[in-house]
Amino acid sequence: MDEVFKALADATRRQLLDRLYCENGQTLHALCEHLDMTRQAVAKHLAVLEAANLVVVVRSGREKLHYLNPVPIHEIYERWIGKYQQHHLAALSALKTSLEENRDHDDDDDG
Incomplete structure (x- = not known):
């Protein structure tokens, strides 16, 4: 549960979760569109959310789709x-x- 609280402590990660809540199954590219940060920074935030089991990644061909858990x-x-x-x-x-x-x-x- 500590990892979940740490993941939720960051406003950008909460924003990513909100975006997935509104539209589940988004690619990294789609999640980056409305954020003023690099693709690598968003990927790091997503990795923290994955580690906390708040986001699940499913491969679909060459794409990775991110889903809210x-x-x-x-x-x-x-x-x-x-x-x-x-x-x-x-x-x-x-x-x-x-x-x-x-x-x-x-x-x-x-x-």
């Missing part, structure tokens, strides 16, 4: 976000129940 990001969500989100949702649910009970109690007092 969302599994490591989902694992981060499950480990670091999901469990905290559960606590907040439970608190909101308890608040809703409490407010509804108070409203019902106030309605009884009025009648």
Whole structure:
């Protein structure tokens, strides 16, 4: 998981992942089109993403196609976000129940 966090720490790598999310299966050339950096620099960023298993490369003839692998990001969500989100949702649910009970109690007092 450390490699995933390190890979996600860089804005250019996050941008590459966003581009793959929008259009999966792109070549290095296509990924370079909207970045103001050399092809070699983009290739290095892609290598970091591959090492973190965030990008999978599939050869298609002479081309290498890059695909987003969302599994490591989902694992981060499950480990670091999901469990905290559960606590907040439970608190909101308890608040809703409490407010509804108070409203019902106030309605009884009025009648």
